[in-house]
Amino acid sequence: MSRFEPVALEHASRLLNHGPTVLVTTAFAGQRNLMAAAWSMPVEFTPPRIAIVIDKSTLTKELINASGQFAIIIPSAEFATQTYAAGSISGRDGDKFDRLQLQAQQGSVLGLPVLEDACIAWMECRLIPESHTEKAYDTCFAEVVSAAADSRAFSGGHWHMDASNPATHTIHYLGAGLFMSLGGQITTQSPF
Amino acid sequence: MSRFEPVALEHASRLLNHGPTVLVTTAFAGQRNLMAAAWSMPVEFTPPRIAIVIDKSTLTKELINASGQFAIIIPSAEFATQTYAAGSISGRDGDKFDRLQLQAQQGSVLGLPVLEDACIAWMECRLIPESHTEKAYDTCFAEVVSAAADSRAFSGGHWHMDASNPATHTIHYLGAGLFMSLGGQITTQSPF
Numbered sequence A, B: 001m002s003r004f005e006p007v008a009l010e011h012a013s014r015l016l017n018h019g020p021t022v023l024v025t026t027a028f029a030g031q032r033n034l035m036a037a038a039w040s041m042p043v044e045f046t047p048p049r050i051a052i053v054i055d056k057s058t059l060t061k062e063l064i065n066a067s068g069q070f071a072i073i074i075p076s077a078e079f080a081t082q083t084y085a086a087g088s089i090s091g092r093d094g095d096k097f098d099r100l101q102l103q104a105q106q107g108s109v110l111g112l113p114v115l116e117d118a119c120i121a122w123m124e125c126r127l128i129p130e131s132h133t134e135k136a137y138d139t140c141f142a143e144v145v146s147a148a149a150d151s152r153a154f155s156g157g158h159w160h161m162d163a164s165n166p167a168t169h170t171i172h173y174l175g176a177g178l179f180m181s182l183g184g185q186i187t188t189q190s191p192f
Helices: A009-016 A059-067 A077-086 A131-137 B009-016 B059-067 B077-086 B131-137
Strands: A004-006 A022-028 A031-037 A040-044 A049-053 A069-075 A119-128 A139-150 A171-175 A178-187 B004-006 B022-028 B031-037 B040-044 B049-053 B069-075 B119-128 B139-150 B171-175 B178-187
Touching (some): A009 A049, A009 A139, A022 A059, A031 A077, A131 A139, B009 B049, B009 B119, B031 B077, B049 B119, B077 B178
Antiparallel strands (some): A022 A031, A022 A069, A040 A049, A069 A119, A119 A139, B004 B139, B040 B049, B119 B139
């Protein structure tokens, strides 16, 4: 049973605020794909907008160009091996969901393939075409139109990652197959 | 004694690969400033280029517009309180380095203020002017022209964050004064 619940759009950018490694899914004309992406960030809270680097030579970018949309999936620590595998093969060699034995669900607004098993959040995005930055920096801007999260990890607009749920912490890619998951909380107060 | 050593430019983007929260420093005509920034990412390895969101209303953006350059500082877990404080006050109300009692060093190429006490890496950047994305998304693109890191945390082009050095792990901002530091390593191998 999925523990996913909708995330209010004004909280969607918080899903990427702390720099997790993500997966990107796309679909167009009966073809779908999945890739890993270490480089993404929010650029605005309201409306919720994000930037993500997607190499212009990839099948994912080809499908985004055709459809104008994509989804971002946030994997948990339990999904690190599949995340790395998704980044190691090309969808041009066959459907990656099948090769990785992944069962996809459908996003609520765009119907894009999303993953709720061992992943902790997703958001569906509409590309905001910016041909110059897509060409010069492989950087795509997009607006989030729907989002949902595993309520154990994110609810009420906030992440809940503590010692009680290490398996549902986000992962952060250092390179060469090595991820780190988020560990301890540090609560701060400004002296001002 | 500083433990900082130069980072080869082809490895500089790896400093931001995993989404740490950073500080941004600027200086122009005798004025300097420091701000916290949760939203940044690499966009290219060679040449090393990054994107970072800097609100157009800030003193930092004003100084970047005037100078065409800025530095990115990566704080360690030990620097979380100062990072939050830097994000809670404005440089328009007085020099933040003085108010936070920070001793700045000088970057090696641009001479920008950098921090080596309780911070673990820095990079000096030249702005690549992109007026549209700066205006529409507060997103600045820049090329890294020098970088250095605490050799306990990053050397040979790789991060070294494990159970032996939790105080020098990077921090990742969740919002509302709450950071998390990186915790456990997850080593993966692709099945393909």
